[in-house]
Amino acid sequence: MSATTTRPTAPTPDQTASPTGAAATPAGASGASGASGTATLTLAKAITAALHDAMAADEKVLLMGEDIGRLGGVFRVTDGLQATFGEDRVVDTPLAEATILGAAIGLALRGYRPVCEIQFDGFVYPAFSQIVSQLAKMPARLAGAGQLPVVVRIPYGGGIGAVEHHSESPEAYFAHTAGLRVISPATPQDAYWMLRQSLTQPDPVIVMEPKRRYWDKGAVDTSAAALAAAPGLHSARVARPVSDARVSEGGAVTVVAYGPTVRVALDAALAAAEEGVELEVVDLRSLSPLDVGVVEASARRTGRVVVVHEAPVFLGMGAEVAARVTESCFHSLEAPVLRVGGFSVPYPAARIEEHYLPDAERLLDAVDRVLA
Amino acid sequence: MPLVAPAPQAPVQLLSPTGVRRSRPTGEREYPDVEEYAALVADVGAEQLRARYRDMALVRRFDVEATALQRQGELALWASCTGQEAAQVGAGHGLAGQDHVFPTYREHGLAWVRGVDPLQVLQLYRGSSHGGWDPSDHAFHLYTLVIGAQLPHATGYAMGVQRDGLVGTGDRGRDTAVMACFGDGASSQGEVNEALSWAAVFSAPVVFFCQNNGWAISAPTARQSAAPLHQRATGFGMPGVQVDGNDVLAVEAVVRAAGDRARSGAGPVLVEAVTYRMNAHTTSDDAGRYRTREEEDSWRAKDPLARVEAHLRATDGADDAFFDAVRGESDELGARVRRGVREMTDPAPTSMFDHAYAAEHPLVASERAWLETWLATEPEEAR
Numbered sequence A: 001m002s003a004t005t006t007r008p009t010a011p012t013p014d015q016t017a018s019p020t021g022a023a024a025t026p027a028g029a030s031g032a033s034g035a036s037g038t039a040t041l042t043l044a045k046a047i048t049a050a051l052h053d054a055m056a057a058d059e060k061v062l063l064m065g066e067d068i069g070r071l072g073g074v075f076r077v078t079d080g081l082q083a084t085f086g087e088d089r090v091v092d093t094p095l096a097e098a099t100i101l102g103a104a105i106g107l108a109l110r111g112y113r114p115v116c117e118i119q120f121d122g123f124v125y126p127a128f129s130q131i132v133s134q135l136a137k138m139p140a141r142l143a144g145a146g147q148l149p150v151v152v153r154i155p156y157g158g159g160i161g162a163v164e165h166h167s168e169s170p171e172a173y174f175a176h177t178a179g180l181r182v183i184s185p186a187t188p189q190d191a192y193w194m195l196r197q198s199l200t201q202p203d204p205v206i207v208m209e210p211k212r213r214y215w216d217k218g219a220v221d222t223s224a225a226a227l228a229a230a231p232g233l234h235s236a237r238v239a240r241p242v243s244d245a246r247v248s249e250g251g252a253v254t255v256v257a258y259g260p261t262v263r264v265a266l267d268a269a270l271a272a273a274e275e276g277v278e279l280e281v282v283d284l285r286s287l288s289p290l291d292v293g294v295v296e297a298s299a300r301r302t303g304r305v306v307v308v309h310e311a312p313v314f315l316g317m318g319a320e321v322a323a324r325v326t327e328s329c330f331h332s333l334e335a336p337v338l339r340v341g342g343f344s345v346p347y348p349a350a351r352i353e354e355h356y357l358p359d360a361e362r363l364l365d366a367v368d369r370v371l372a
Numbered sequence B: 001m002p003l004v005a006p007a008p009q010a011p012v013q014l015l016s017p018t019g020v021r022r023s024r025p026t027g028e029r030e031y032p033d034v035e036e037y038a039a040l041v042a043d044v045g046a047e048q049l050r051a052r053y054r055d056m057a058l059v060r061r062f063d064v065e066a067t068a069l070q071r072q073g074e075l076a077l078w079a080s081c082t083g084q085e086a087a088q089v090g091a092g093h094g095l096a097g098q099d100h101v102f103p104t105y106r107e108h109g110l111a112w113v114r115g116v117d118p119l120q121v122l123q124l125y126r127g128s129s130h131g132g133w134d135p136s137d138h139a140f141h142l143y144t145l146v147i148g149a150q151l152p153h154a155t156g157y158a159m160g161v162q163r164d165g166l167v168g169t170g171d172r173g174r175d176t177a178v179m180a181c182f183g184d185g186a187s188s189q190g191e192v193n194e195a196l197s198w199a200a201v202f203s204a205p206v207v208f209f210c211q212n213n214g215w216a217i218s219a220p221t222a223r224q225s226a227a228p229l230h231q232r233a234t235g236f237g238m239p240g241v242q243v244d245g246n247d248v249l250a251v252e253a254v255v256r257a258a259g260d261r262a263r264s265g266a267g268p269v270l271v272e273a274v275t276y277r278m279n280a281h282t283t284s285d286d287a288g289r290y291r292t293r294e295e296e297d298s299w300r301a302k303d304p305l306a307r308v309e310a311h312l313r314a315t316d317g318a319d320d321a322f323f324d325a326v327r328g329e330s331d332e333l334g335a336r337v338r339r340g341v342r343e344m345t346d347p348a349p350t351s352m353f354d355h356a357y358a359a360e361h362p363l364v365a366s367e368r369a370w371l372e373t374w375l376a377t378e379p380e381e382a383r
Helices: A043-057 A081-085 A097-109 A125-135 A138-142 A171-175 A188-198 A224-229 A244-248 A261-274 A292-302 A317-332 A350-356 A360-371 B034-040 B046-071 B085-094 B108-114 B118-126 B150-163 B190-201 B229-236 B248-264 B293-300 B304-314 B320-342 B349-353 B362-376
Strands: A038-042 A061-065 A090-092 A113-117 A151-156 A181-183 A205-210 A217-221 A237-240 A252-257 A278-283 A286-288 A305-312 A338-342 B100-102 B178-183 B206-212 B240-244 B269-274
Touching: A038 A043, A038 A188, A043 A061, A043 A081, A043 A188, A043 A205, A043 A217, A061 A097, A081 A090, A097 A113, A097 A125, A097 B150, A097 B190, A125 A171, A125 B190, A171 A181, A171 A205, A171 A286, A171 A317, A181 A188, A188 A205, A188 A217, A188 A224, A237 A261, A237 A292, A244 A278, A244 A292, A252 A261, A252 A292, A252 A360, A261 A278, A261 A305, A261 A360, A278 A292, A292 A305, A292 A317, A305 A317, A305 A360, A317 A338, A338 A360, B034 B248, B046 B085, B046 B108, B046 B118, B046 B248, B046 B304, B046 B320, B085 B108, B085 B206, B085 B248, B085 B269, B085 B304, B100 B150, B108 B118, B118 B320, B150 B178, B150 B190, B150 B206, B178 B248, B190 B206, B190 B229, B206 B229, B206 B248, B229 B240, B229 B269, B240 B248, B248 B269, B349 B362
Parallel strands: A061 A090, A061 A113, A113 A151, A151 A205, A181 A205, A252 A278, A252 A305, A305 A338, B100 B178, B178 B206, B206 B269, B240 B269
Antiparallel strands: A038 A217, A181 A286, A237 A278
16 A cells, blocks of 8 residues: 555656656755655655755745744644744744735745745635735736746645544636646655745745645655656646556556655556556646646556545536547547546535545545446 | 714814814814924925816816716716815825825725826726736826725835835835725725724735715715724724815825824824715716705815915916916816727727636637637628
8 A cells, every 4th residue: 555655667658748746956955854865754744854855045035924933833834944944034924814924925925935834724715805816917917027936825625534624625716727836746756846846936836735634654765866757846646656557458547646646546546456447647746737638648558537625526626527528539548537526515624524525435436437 | 971082183184165274273073183294394385285176177177078078978977086186186295206005986085196098097997907007107007996895905015115115114105005995885895994994903004095985986085984083993902083085185195294203113194184076976976866956065165176376366376378378278187088989999809808817717718719710700601
């Protein structure tokens, strides 16, 4: 079950259109320990390391959020950073989400690179206007006279037994808003490098952090060579490839996932393989822009696609993936693209959230249907 | 014994509606610091007041021309600033050159003082741009149409100024303040109150400049706030001062004082300039539906230009030749604005893709390519 915690070894097919990830190699890239190289880190600590290294590499990077200083954030992601970089660069803010974002915009206009931490997914809405009406649109208004390299980190998704407003999946709101880039890493390695890449490019980035994967461990290579080998910020990756031989046996299905459901898909793949069905798992990594090339290449090979995410199915990311695949791969498809996800209800109470969240069983049921 | 509200004080006023310049208290409800404010603008003599008058007259002429252009279909909308010239011209001259301004969408007088060309302002209202100027050219940021959204931006920008070491150094040529403009209606917005609190907590060098023009579209100030707006400052932990917003001299003095405080590192100030929006909120509404002619006439008697003219004439600071020259210059400006708007060309359709993202974005790139192809294809072929 540890497939998510290791880098894929197979080559990633069809990543032709990935011009956005050409991040400059950061100077002095190193882990939180100060040593360059590979370490085993949780996803949360990989983010800590990325923030540390980005702040060390660029004095314009600063962090803003509630309780991120002495406490180190409610998930301890910023643990120790204020002690290292001081109160002016790790700013404990008032409880004012709109102004965390609004002040970040002002700081970015002044030449800084703010990283905003939103404490929980359900608390981002007070800042929604600043994100969609100001952060996303102001670069276009400025017409080249300024950029807004603001990064917004949002712990999102369910599965940790939290109370109301602490388990939501608002990614589609942001992915639907032009002007934003939206990413969701699924592994510690991606969490590290996608954040580093976000902090060296010029557009605003919403980082949807799968909070129930914060404690998953994996290898994180912080060397410059690893950056050179890392996919572009907007690129999808094949997290579990299926050989052409397996596909030709007629039992292969493409499963598209991102963030917290990548591991669900990989778990399902292990179970399916025991029954002779191969799942090729595509980890989107970037939700906007969407790297449809990787999805389409896999869909053309397998002819069958299932998309899985925690957010409600209605108008979710899965709808976009299904529509794109249907438009471009219609003649390769053996079955309709199916979506597996949350229901169209407010996120339920924690005691019944396991029935809301798509698990391997629900995913495998959809796999059965596209194979039928 | 019921709680009693503090007795109201008159707003700071240095030039009366009849044109009398004051340097010391004259009445019971006088603002107590009038002598200090008067001393702050002791250097503003007849020559400077003529310049302030000229600025206000040209801004008003620009405003009249823009209103006419909207009526003629050349502009999609216009937000008039007639009546608020003293507040804006006074504030503009009260700032230091290195200060930054985060305006609303009605700051035509501030834009003028800052050197933004009126035709650049009109691009937004014509619908040919969402901006129109480079903020770095004049340290004057883009208009913001979402009410109050720019106050957090100004506050964050001021935090950047702090981090750049440009506060409290004692170097008057470098220390920098940030002016955040808003109206009485915006005072109801959460973000405005967040920004006030935030700036005070961080001692950010912000001059919060509220032009209380009496009306938020059709709702009076009394519907926005049960307390005088400048009194809120105390609760946020900063000084608040109310100034006669139709008195260009008093506004300049108060903004100078507020800017000095912010630049020194002592933190933000809330300035409430009490003025009046003589026209409708924008060309889309009808002020006759929600306020009386009597109210408008009472404010017409407090006209910001008339009192400077009265003062200059009474003190031999200006003669007919001066006012005739300003009138001639105003007409030239009006003609230039009218001609310039009519000569504006629409941006290229594909320019909408230019700055959606700074780095290349595959979806935007493919949609741009599609539109380019579509536009290059004859309509009958495209179908």
